Amino acid sequence: MSSKEDLAFAERLADAARPIALEYFRVGTPADAKPGQEFDPVTAADRGIERQLRSLISDNHPDDGVLGEEEAERVARNGRTWVIDPIDGTRAFIAGLPTWMVMIALSDTSGPRLSVLDQPFIGERFTGIAHDAAWLSRGGSPERIRVRQGVTRLDDAILSTTDPGLFHGDEATAFDAIARQAKVRRFGLDAYGYAALALGGIDLVIESGLKPWDVAAHIPIVTGAGGVITNWRGGTCQAGGQVVAASSPELHAAALEFLKPATV
Amino acid sequence: MSSKEDLAFAERLADAARPIALEYFRVGTPADAKPGQEFDPVTAADRGIERQLRSLISDNHPDDGVLGEEEAERVARNGRTWVIDPIDGTRAFIAGLPTWMVMIALSDTSGPRLSVLDQPFIGERFTGIAHDAAWLSRGGSPERIRVRQGVTRLDDAILSTTDPGLFHGDEATAFDAIARQAKVRRFGLDAYGYAALALGGIDLVIESGLKPWDVAAHIPIVTGAGGVITNWRGGTCQAGGQVVAASSPELHAAALEFLKPATV
Numbered sequence: 001m002s003s004k005e006d007l008a009f010a011e012r013l014a015d016a017a018r019p020i021a022l023e024y025f026r027v028g029t030p031a032d033a034k035p036g037q038e039f040d041p042v043t044a045a046d047r048g049i050e051r052q053l054r055s056l057i058s059d060n061h062p063d064d065g066v067l068g069e070e071e072a073e074r075v076a077r078n079g080r081t082w083v084i085d086p087i088d089g090t091r092a093f094i095a096g097l098p099t100w101m102v103m104i105a106l107s108d109t110s111g112p113r114l115s116v117l118d119q120p121f122i123g124e125r126f127t128g129i130a131h132d133a134a135w136l137s138r139g140g141s142p143e144r145i146r147v148r149q150g151v152t153r154l155d156d157a158i159l160s161t162t163d164p165g166l167f168h169g170d171e172a173t174a175f176d177a178i179a180r181q182a183k184v185r186r187f188g189l190d191a192y193g194y195a196a197l198a199l200g201g202i203d204l205v206i207e208s209g210l211k212p213w214d215v216a217a218h219i220p221i222v223t224g225a226g227g228v229i230t231n232w233r234g235g236t237c238q239a240g241g242q243v244v245a246a247s248s249p250e251l252h253a254a255a256l257e258f259l260k261p262a263t264v
Numbered sequence: 265m266s267s268k269e270d271l272a273f274a275e276r277l278a279d280a281a282r283p284i285a286l287e288y289f290r291v292g293t294p295a296d297a298k299p300g301q302e303f304d305p306v307t308a309a310d311r312g313i314e315r316q317l318r319s320l321i322s323d324n325h326p327d328d329g330v331l332g333e334e335e336a337e338r339v340a341r342n343g344r345t346w347v348i349d350p351i352d353g354t355r356a357f358i359a360g361l362p363t364w365m366v367m368i369a370l371s372d373t374s375g376p377r378l379s380v381l382d383q384p385f386i387g388e389r390f391t392g393i394a395h396d397a398a399w400l401s402r403g404g405s406p407e408r409i410r411v412r413q414g415v416t417r418l419d420d421a422i423l424s425t426t427d428p429g430l431f432h433g434d435e436a437t438a439f440d441a442i443a444r445q446a447k448v449r450r451f452g453l454d455a456y457g458y459a460a461l462a463l464g465g466i467d468l469v470i471e472s473g474l475k476p477w478d479v480a481a482h483i484p485i486v487t488g489a490g491g492v493i494t495n496w497r498g499g500t501c502q503a504g505g506q507v508v509a510a511s512s513p514e515l516h517a518a519a520l521e522f523l524k525p526a527t528v
Contacts, residue, residue, distance in 0.1 A: 096465020201360020
């Protein structure tokens with residue numbers, strides 16, 4: 001199967017996720033639930049999307065595996081696994097903010113090979129083929145995106161993490177040292193931070209505690225756009241955990257200097 | 265002039281701001297500037313919008329005043345002042361994130377009476393008439409929005425602030441005490457946090473160090489949607505400074521308990 005065909009199928013999955021996600025966005029929230037009748041829209045959206053995507057995958061690619069947040073892993077019989085986070089940024093979702101993402105990646109023995117990051121409310125879709133190319137579309141034709149060029153130093157960098165309070169101990173020390181040097185800090189983005197890095201807005205994303213499905217879809221898009229994404233030791237990050245993405249190898253190396261002592 | 269006519273003119277101002285803002289969004293950033301040829305897209309957008317809006321106001325309402333971020337105040341001859349922040353969320357703007365806002369309010373002797381919060385990239389427009397009603401439109405007809413109902417305690421609340429690192433001393437102590445109790449914390453939003461409160465997504469926004477143009481447009485939208493917005497003493501906040509907005513009077517009171525000792 002060519003990457004082009006696989007990416008088209010990944011987009012078909014993202015198309016199927018859109019109406020399910022939007023059905024639950026900005027509707028009744030946990031606070032509206034009646035006593036004894038708990039209604040959690042993000043859980044309903046998460047489960048509904050993953051169920052639908054698993055069904056499409058097993059109908060069309062029965063030997064492919066699926067690794068998702070909501071259900072047990074279906075082990076691949078052909079080395080190809082779809083890695084899915086139905087709604088990344090659940091806190092943004094419940095707060096009515098349009099920065100959550102549907103994350104879909106196809107991994108093979110070389111790691112995540114291609115992916116889609118989809119924001120259904122804005123109608124933005126990021127796609128990528130690892131170390132090759134990345135695109136952004138808003139309904140029309142996809143346009144190539146690239147990381148910002150020429151940012152090699154921390155004091156020129158726009159830095160993002162989801163919540164600085166999620167770092168503890170050595171991690172917090174390392175992050176604070178980098179944050180003090182960065183030109184601009186942005187918080188609260190989850191997946192959207194990596195998308196913004198790929199389109200040339202953000203230069204450096206630092207996170208920890210990620211699951212495989214929180215990071216798989218970022219790898220093809222960040223590397224396809226010319227960026228670098230690894231764990232805090234500089235190795236592959238598809239397993240999740242501590243992740244750092246940068247718009248240039250020099251900036252990545254500058255961040256690793258601080259992050260390496262905090263690796264687990 | 266009726267509120268309806270004034271709000272229509274405020275929307276005309278927001279319409280005029282849109283193409284100017286979008287012309288500079290996600291284009292060359294400071295990092296692309298050639299040495300000696302500094303190009304700052306957010307400053308260009310800020311100045312271009314404010315100039316255009318001042319011109320429209322003086323052509324159509326020559327006796328109205330204008331208070332904006334970029335130029336000196338034009339003092340009103342009739343008690344009516346337009347309060348403008350051309351791009352609120354400049355760090356989001358330069359990072360390519362779609363959560364910046366164009367803020368336009370009309371104040372009279374009673375304070376900000378009506379306003380528009382516009383997000384041109386998403387195409388979302390929030391409008392409000394103080395203590396009366398608030399609406400959200402995305403191209404089509406405006407729909408009434410309301411704050412979330414029934415959140416009265418900090419431990420049920422979704423809390424937002426732009427950057428917790430902006431609080432120092434007593435302010436940081438007060439904010440941390442509230443943040444530890446909140447159900448969910450969201451960072452990085454600037455004006456979008458108040459818009460999300462008005463539409464029922466976020467329950468509590470706490471900030472300090474705001475300028476008059478950072479807050480004026482929030483007052484009609486938050487109170488129009490049924491929320492409460494004051495300074496940390498519980499008084500009017502149109503002057504800026506320390507601001508707290510809440511989805512219920514009970515939640516507002518619970519937050520003030522912690523914030524009052526940190527008032528300046």
